[in-house]
Every structure is written in structure tokens, then in C-alpha cells.
Amino acid sequence: MSTYNTIILGSSPNALTAACYLARSGKKVLVLEPTEHIGGAVSTNQFAESFKADTGLMSGRLDAEIVKDLKLTDHGLEVVERSALSSLLPGGKSFTLSCDLDATEKVIAGISPADAKKYPAFMNLVNLASNFLKSAYSVTPPVNHPPSKEDVEVLSELSAQLKGYGRREMTEVMRLLVMSVRDLMDEWFVSPELKGLLATAAVRGTNQGPFAGNTTYNLLHHLAQGDGFFRATAKGGIGALCQALAAAAKSYGVEIRTMCGSLSINVADGVATGVTAGTESIEASLVISDYDARHTFTHLVAPPELEPEFNRAVKNLKYRGAVARLNFALKEFPEFAGITDEAMKGTLVLAPSVAYLEKAYDTSKRGDVPAQPYLEVALPTMSDASLAPSGKHVMSVWMQYAPCHSTAKTEHLRDLVLEQLSEFCPNLKSLVEHSQVFLPNEYESQFHLTEGNLYGAEISLAQSFYLRPLPGFAQYRTPIAQLYLCGSATHPGGISGLSGRNAARELGARDMLPA
């Protein structure tokens, strides 16, 4: 039997970030991953001979400070930008936005000159708001009420930033947080196509439609994580984020075990004493769960160890995974009509209007897969040929909505997606050599993501800040002494590593950049 100072269950970027910081400040850290992939669902898998594709999320970006601080570039991280965002429109039409503001204005002017004029101001506002979130995301939320002196300090710093934006901008930013993205789009734009495209980030990953209140928060959340409109991945796929972090972690002395067997947390008298992995019991003075709160507190820890009120709060958490992920091995490059090669390096989106998204959700909220789904498509092989045999391609598709309790079959989803995309790439079906489909229930059974939610809990204002992962437990602590959470389930969520870094800071990791 071995003894570690710290055991981390799970190996997402948050787990590995926390591992790095804790090890760097002298802790002996063991990371346990039950699957064969470091990163769990945040990995890139070989789904056919010489074809590799992302398992869960198909874009994401580590926090820039973390990349710098942990020297991840030295550990092999190569960021791949997807700086184009194309909208696939009915009739095989399309338009493409890019990071280049001037170019994008021209593109939008082709659809609506009025919208083109407003676009820079719109981007400016949402950037202000997401910058504010970014600041809020780098600190540990207060849990006291009324706020303690320390809490007031944290809050005043944030409100100072908000006030610094100017009086008008301050209230504009506050409004954004609670608005439906439909309302936001209606306030700014007239073109249904532009509104549909920009609204997607507000419903991405949630089982919610754009008409719903607070959805703008989700958009800002993705923007703050660098995963809003223009996205990124890494050379080698999303799994490469974890590979780089793992390399850094090893350099600090972290031990990482994959295929460690099924996990549970040992608790004695309300104190976590270690972990059982498979048949092995490993002692530790500190246990950190990278898993979501529901999985942690119903499977890793037995509910009777916890107070009834806490168990109720865990039961009340919303997950509602609604994303299906499809990966296709293509024997040739798929020609999407009107999409340039440069645009193919970015993200293609099928969401021609806000109403289109809402209608897809209408079906989903009743538990079914819509006939007209919202799709996002990426061709990672455009930027990274290593993911497929020479001349061949991998196409990854993000499909909403596939509600977690629907009875839809994988074949149905595959056919539906290919059918939809064939309108833009007529020979697509004939190019497919292999395919891989993940439904929410598979994410749950294979990776213990509750209800298949890829973000550790539904992204929503009601589960953010001091309410994330659970009201009263926003500081990475849990009711079990010496048991902490560090995953996407905690503030701020996502795979930027910030949850892990904040958790490590709470655990007293030294040598960290100030928040």
C-alpha cells in the first residue's frame, strides 16, 4: 500500500492543472484515470485505422496564464486557431466571419449593411462583458452571506472593474448576463442569418433554447473561456491539451495512472482518508475529485456520508446533456459549396436563424431529437494532417439537440447529420469510411459525466459563481473534510484549467501567479 499526499480522481485539464500547481509546491500527487486516455472525455481517440478524433469537446483553450506559467509550449502544446466561423444557409449558401473585423464587416454588409455597422460595437460590448467574466473566473467566489471582509474585497475589485467600463457600459454588461440571446440579437441586429449564427454560442452544450432568459450568460461564458465564436484546439487534437499538461505534471513529479480501475473515496467519520482504485486502497491526506458533483456525491462517496440537505442540493443539480458528437473518417476532402479552404480551417455552423435553434430545442425539451438539428462541423485535418492518413480527412460534428433521455439510435443520428450536411456537400455520404457516434448516455457510462453533460454541470447563471458547483460550496471544499472538487463542475467550469488552478490556490499551492 502506497501513501500519497494528494490524490486527484480524474485527469481533465483542470485535474492536471491542479496537479501541476500542487506538485510544484511540494505535494506528492497521484492522478488516477480509470479510462485508457489521459483527460477522460477530453481526449483524442483513434476511432479507425490511422484516424484520430476528439472524444468529447471538439474545441477549447487553456487559460493563457496557465500555458505560460506551466511552460506548456515547452511540453509540446501547439495551439491551433479556428479563426473562421461559417454559417451554412438553406439552399447551399453560406457566409464566413473571421477574427479580422474589417473583413467581417464587409461580409456582414453583404447580408445587412445596418448589421455590419453595428457589429464592431456589438463585439466590443460582449468582449467587455466577457473580460469581466474572465476576471470573475480567476478568483474563488465568496461563500459567506452577508459577505465577509475578504469577500467584500474580492467583490469590490470586480465591481471596480465594472465601474471602470463607464456608467452606461456598466449597466449594459449587467443586463447582458440575464438576457435571453434572442433578446440580445433582436436589440442589435436584423439579419436572421447573422442572429442565428451568433446565438449558437449561447445554447451550445445546454438543453436550452435561445428564447430562454439568461442564455446570453452562456455566450459570454464561452467567450471568456476563449471558446466563443472563434475557437481553438491543439495540434494532435483536444487531447493534446491534456498531454502537454501531463508532461508538465510529470516534470513536477506527479504520478499519473490510467486504467486504474473503478474509483471510490474512502471516508471515515466525515473525513476523506484515501481512495480505492480497483482493489487497491491508497491513503492520502487530501483527495480531490475532478468529477462532477452528482457523480462524486452519489458514486464516489456514499450519500449517507452526507447531510440530507446537501444530498437534496446534489439531486437538484441540472445536467441535461444534449450534445451528440460524431466523428467521420473521410476518404477525401469534402467540398462544401462556397466555403473557402481558409474557412474550412474554422468552424462551420448550421443554425440559419434564432427561430431555427428554438425549434430544434422545442423538440428536444420533449425528449426527442429534432429533424432539423443545430450542427457545428470542424475538419481538424485541415490544420493537422497527422490525424488521418495522407489525403484523407477527419470531420467532427457537434450535434444538438440529443437530449440525454431520448431513445434515438446512433445510426439515426449519423444518417440525420449526413443528410443535413449533404445539402452543402452533396457527395459527403460517399466519402465516409468510418464513423463514431457518442450520445450523452455513453459519456455517462464511459466517462461518468452525469447525463452526458460535457461541462460538469449545465452552464447556466443559476449554476454559476457562488452557486457553482453547489450553493455554499463554491470554494472547492465539500462537506467531507479533506475532500475537494477541482473539475469543470466548479467555478468557473470548462476546460481552460481555471477551475483546477483556483482549487489549487484554495489548497494553498504556492508559487502561483496572483489571481
Next chain:
Amino acid sequence: MSKSTNNHYDVIVIGGGHNGLVNAAYLGKAGKKVLVLEQRHTVGGATITEEVYPGFKFLIASYLISLLRPDVIQELELVRHGLEIMPLESTFVPLTNGNYLADWPDHEATRHEIERHSKRDAEAYDEYARVMRRLAIALRPLLDMIPPDPTSVTPKDLETMARVRGVLNNMTRDDFHLLSRLMTMSAADFLDEWFEGTALKGTKCTSGIIGTFMGPRSPGTGYVLLHHYIGELDGTFRAWGFARGGTGALSQAIASAAREAGVEIKTNSPVAHVNIKNGEATGVTLENGDEYSASIVVSNADAKRTFLKLIEPKHLPDDFVSDINRFRIASPACKVNLALDGLPEFTSMPKGKEALLRGSIEIAPSIDYVEQAYDDAKYGGWSRKPFMDALIPSLLDPGMAPPGKHVMSLFVQYASSDLDGGWNEEKKAQFLGIVIDTLAEHAPNLKKILIHKHIMTPWDLERMIGLTSGHIFHGELALQQLFFLRPSPQWSNYRTPIKNMYMCGSSTHPGGCITGAPGRNAALAILEDRP
């Protein structure tokens, strides 16, 4: 050719809706010389009772009173001015499977009813009610407050902000967290955390969508749910009351209080525009050209009508005009009134429990039903099976109908104010038919006893009463337009960018329902500026 009248007033209130009258009465009591100008032949705005069909008094717009601030009743002595409020004690929810759910004024009676559907829910119900009451008590002080501007650093705004923080800090941590969640959640999600019974959740979720163009599954409806819990009658929260003589009688009572305070009320006097000189309001011009001058002009009309119709945009800052333009005011609500030759017989109403007819009758058998009703309407349509909140006022006040006959008031959602192709008489008739058919499914004798039917669609509410888009709350109770954001950031304190011009309608904090709070708070703001 405009003609100027000799009279100068301290204050002119545009619109004699209940908030306009409350505002006028407070200002009158403070010694101001006040004139209320009402476009219609009678005061009340949407708070009216009208004999649309001979012998039958219809509640053609608002129908219940609960959120009326106790301060307003006391300070304006409305009881002395004729106000009588009777509690609406029960709720009856007919279900499609022949069963029903009932909420009685008695705690144990209600518990037994809920137990028939779920024992767990019967237990949870008590706790739920207590939690909602606690949150309502905590938030109540905010209703009677002139919202602060959080961007301002004036001593007064800082002091009000401190009061707001005080209100929140007074709550326990658990309650504060719960409030934070409720404000940002959907009514459906919140109810799912408490209950398992579909019928109970169906009827409870309706408080989250009344007058609101959202479905119960939309985040934001949690707040609306709470908003309706803040209503109180004699200290009982979430209690609905019916005013003897209908809501119109309330308007008459306030008007009487106002007149006693020296307020002059002119009906049939539609205002064409506010007169503005050098960025200051100086009075108003009526549609007939008459001019009235005043030191202060207060608008009871909604924000859109006030700032986009009664005032030329050139007098207003661009930001403010764009704020008013973006103010969401699409409405889903209709009012239907029926003259009946007898009482409707609900197939699911058990013998011996006919007393339930005296309460509220809700056609909302499940959250799914209400959500579907929303889905049908949200793209510019109407519900094929609408949600309805019905009431038979003649059982509470026999004076509402001839002996032996009855009136039935139905609040109906959803029918979009932005109907595809627009509203017309034919579409009105069509939707009215749907309402009758839906109700007749539960009360099959309805068509036999139907003497007369009348509908007020959002189109009618706009044409007749002047509510933009027919919105009964003068604008959606969405989080982005509440409290210090209602109707516009920096202008939530009843003041406007135009000097001497104020707002006192439901477009201002705390929003819609018959509360009297905007009218009262606006009077407080005016008296702060002009003691």
C-alpha cells in the same frame, strides 16, 4: 389650431389608470394642484369594469387584486372611499383524466387534496409555501423603494444601494442562495425540485408566466413566480382578492380619494403630446388641440407610448431612445368575458365541492400543457389549447349579473400581440372559439348557457386602453428590465431625461399588476424634487 387654456397646474398626470390615480392622489394630498387627463370616458385604464352586454358587468382587462400595496390602501383610505376586497379562497384545476386538484383555504383540506395525487407533494407543499413566503417577506421592502442607480456615486444613490444590500444581507445564507437560484431559474425547474405531481406543478407554474411571454421552462420565470408571491391581502401572501364591483370599483375608489385631495380629473381628454421647451416639460396638448400648462408632467402611459409617441425623439438622448425601443413589450395575454345563463358544470368537479366555483378555476393541468401553449404562440401564433385562469365574479358579488345569471372572466394565454399577419376581427373570433372550445372540454354545458362572449386581445387592449402591444404589465417582467433597469438604466427612479417629466406607470419599478407601487413611488420621487 391649438388653444391654450388659462389654467396652470402644478402637476398633470397623463392617463387615469390606477397608478396615475394613485400618483395624483398622493400629490394632491401633498398640496399640489393636480390634473389627471384620461382619454376614455371613464378612469381606470386597464382597471375597469364595463357593462359590455346589458346587465352583465365584465372585467374586460384586469380582474384580481393582490399586489395592491397595503400602504396605498391605508394612506389613501381606500376603504372609506368604497373599496371592498373579498379573498378568492380556492383554486380548482380540472384535469383531462376526469380528476381534479383543489387548493382550499384550509391547510389540511389542501393537504388531503394533494395527498390524493402525491403524499410527498403534500408534505413538500407546506415547506414550499413557507420558503416562498420567507423570500417574499425579505424582498417586500424593495417594492416600496425608488430603485438606486448602481453606477451613481451620489450620496442618495449610495445610501439606497446600502439599503438594498441591507435587505439582502438580512436574509440567511440559505435563503439568499435560494433567491439567487430562483431569480435565474425557470419556474418549471424550480417546481421540479419540490414536487412530483404533474397537476400541482401545472397550476403552480402559472404564477411564473402570467402576463409574461415566456414558457414555464424558460429561465426568468422563476422571478415572475416570486413576483406573484409578493402579493398580500391582510398580511397573507399569495392571496388573491376580488374587489366588489370588479377592479373598476378600485379605480373609482382611488379616483374618489384623489378628488377629495383636490385632484381634477378630466375624462375624454386624450393627450396628443407633451409640450417641451428647452428640454423641459411645460404641459400637454390634447388631441383636440387644447393646451394645459404644468410645472410637472407625469405619464401613466407605458414607456414606449410615452417616449415614442407623446414625445418627439429629438427631445431625448439617443441612448435613451434606443433603450425604450429595445424595451420588450410583446404580450401573450387576452381577456375573455362570458355572460352565462347558469353556472358551468365541470365534469371533474366532485359533488359537494361546488364551492370551488367561487374561487379561481385554472386550466393548467401540467407544465407540458402550459409549455405547449407557449410553443404554439411564440413564433407569432396562438395556443391551440390555451392556459386560462377563470373566475365567476357573480358568485362573489351578485351585482355583477342579473339574478340567476352569471359572468365568467377568463385570463387567457398565449396569443401573440405580434400575430402573423396581424390581428383582425376574424382572427379574434377564431381565437375566442378556441377559448370556448377548450373550456367546454372541461365544462360541457358551457355552450348551452352561453349568452354573450367578449374578447380583448392584445390588439384590443392597445386600441382601447392604449397599452402598447396590449401588454398588461407595460413591458415584460424580464430580469433585464427590472428594478434599476426598468424601463431603462439610469432612469429607473421615475425621473426622465426631460426636466420636470416623470413616469408613474407599470413600465417602472416594480412593474405590473394592480400594485399602486409605481404611482406611489413616483409621487415620492416628485415630492423629493419638489417638496
Next chain:
Amino acid sequence: MLKTTPLHSRTSALMQANQWRRWAGYSVASSYEMTHDREYYAIRNACVLLDVSPLCKYRIKGTDALKFLNRLVTRDVSKISVGGMLYTPWCDSRGKILDDGTVAMLAADEYRLTSAEPNLRWLQDNAVGMQVEITDVSDQIAAMSLQGPKSRDLLMTLCDSPLGGVKYYEFVNTKIDGADVMISRTGYTGDLGFELWVDATKAEKVWDAVVKAGKSFALQPAGIWALDVSRIEAGLIMLDIDYTPANKAMTDAQTSTPIELGLNWAISWKKGNFIGRKALLAEKENGSTIQFVGLEIDHKEFERQHHELGLTVPYPFMAWRAVIPLYVDGSQVGYATSGVWSPTLKKYLAFGHVQPKYAQPGSVVTIDLTVDRFRRSFNAEVTKLPFFNPPRKKDIVGAK
């Protein structure tokens, strides 16, 4: 609209005074006769039969039943074996009392919990992750309480079981007139007494048998008024009257803990974790802010003041249930929640909740009572509970 109990046909036939009351949504008798005097005296001198069917009853069954209960309640349920029962409160995680009742071990891995209020949701929510099945059997099981010095003699004429050896808080399964009955030596009177638990469909039959046999023992049907007098004499608290269950309280200030209610003896610190343990342990260490006490109101003075006004003394024969402030030197130090004239002890008794420094027996606080049309202060002396505790409550006769 009120529900009736399985014994309603019998109780309503006995009712002479039309004095019904509500109990947990059921109609039950306040008193069968015009006054409850005879019913009370029968509790202390002969025997009474009470319909206590409105009690909530839950069957707890499964391999984790003991684990479940020991986590739920404050006492150690492992201390009882089949045939044993215990009284216990239970709390939320803040240590605030939710309800109190009894736990009976019916068989291996099978228990029955009684409570004053419905608790199904709380029980179910706490069963997550445990092998335990919780069934609400409130409506299936009728309960009658046979209390008084003659109760045992009466029952022994009805069944073969050696009741003489059944100890306080034990039960036996037996038959009365062919019907299966569980007889437990429990009650709410602080006297010798039993509770009979029977299938609702057989309840009337058993009632009839008891009433018939009761003719030889001066059996009296009794209602809640008589019960209320005896439970105060016995020092037994009542939900909603002497404490507000935590889930019904609007504010924290309205809640109570078992320690505050004098139920320290019903908390097992050694059994491991249970809901509220942490908070209760902290209270035990740091002290409580309020303490439940017995009070004896100066009745002599109460008498004197009435006499002074030329009035006869209105003895509070009926228990009052009200919150009345208690003072020391003019400042409030607590409040009383129940009070009654004890016909047996000839004392004016009350329950108080006072600051710990005034909780020692012998401390004197004052209570305001009305004398005719005037408010008057009376001394009330803190007294050990229970006020009345006859040896027969726990005695054993013959061999088991």
C-alpha cells in the same frame, strides 16, 4: 373535509358533547362527556381508551434499516432488539428538531416509526443510497391507547400473553378476539398503559372487545383534553405546542434542538454519525441559549388575588396552549408554552423555556396571567420534570 379514523363508528357513537377537534387532518374527540374530568380521573385511577389512529406510521424494512434509522434519529436504535421500542426525536443537519416519536423493532431488518407529522419525504430523501424500503402505513394501521392503573389487568383478560412481564417500551404480538394485535407498553400519559396497534379493518372489533372487557375495570373512553392534562403532568412535550418543527419554522429563532427541550438523554453520542450530530455536539460543548423546564405557578397567590376581588378561583382544568412570556426582574427570560391545573398533584403546572441561568430547580421567574379583568404577575418556580411519575409506569408483575 376532515378525515375520520377507522374507529370513527365507535367514537362517534360514544360522543355525548359534540366536542370534536382536529388532529393531523382527522376528527377526534376532545372529550366524550360534557367535561373531561371523569376521563382524566380514569387515566390516573382506572383506565381509559383513546383513539390515537392519526399518528403517522412508517414501516422501515431492508438490510440497511438499522443503519438508516441510526443516521436519522438521535438515539441508538441498535440498543433495541425485536420486541423493543424507544422514544426518540430527530433533527435536520442543523440539529433542529423535526419531530419526535417511537421506533419499534418488529423483526430482523424491520422497524416501525411513528411520528406526529407526515415525514415520508424526509424519510425517503434520507434513504438514498441505502437498501431500505419505506412504506407509509398510517392508513393501514389503527392505534388505540389503553392507559391507566387498570389497563394491564383489563388486557390480561383479553389475551393470553404474559403482559405482566412486558417492560416499559416493550411490545408483544398477540390476539384479541381473533385479531392480530401488537400491544406495546407505551403511552402519552406517564402512567401504566399500553398502545394497541391493529390492522385498520380489525380496529372496531378490537375496540369492541376492549370496551366490553372494560366494564369490569371502569374503562372510560377519553379524548384529547384529558390526555393533555396527563401529558403535562408527565412532562411530555407536544409538537407545534412546545416546539415548532424545523421544517415548519419561518425563522431560525422559532426552531428548537433536543438539548434545548431537555432531551439530552435521548441523544446517543457514541453510536457514530447521525443527522445533526455535529451541530448538537457544538451546542453541548458551547451551551444552549434556552432550556426547557417544568414550572409550578404560585397558585396560592392566584387564589388569593381572586378572593380579594370577591371571585371564585377559575382553576385551569383544561390545559392551555399558548406562548406566554416569562420574566425575571422585569426583563423577559423565556416563555411558557403549556399549562394546566393538575388535579392529582393539586398544583398549577406549566412548561417553560428559559435562559439556562434560570433553569435550575428552585429558580423563580414570573408569569403574567389575567385575574378577572386585570393582568397580574405570579411567581413560577422551576421544578424537575416529570411532575408526576408513579412507580406503576414501569413496574413489572409476575414472571414474563
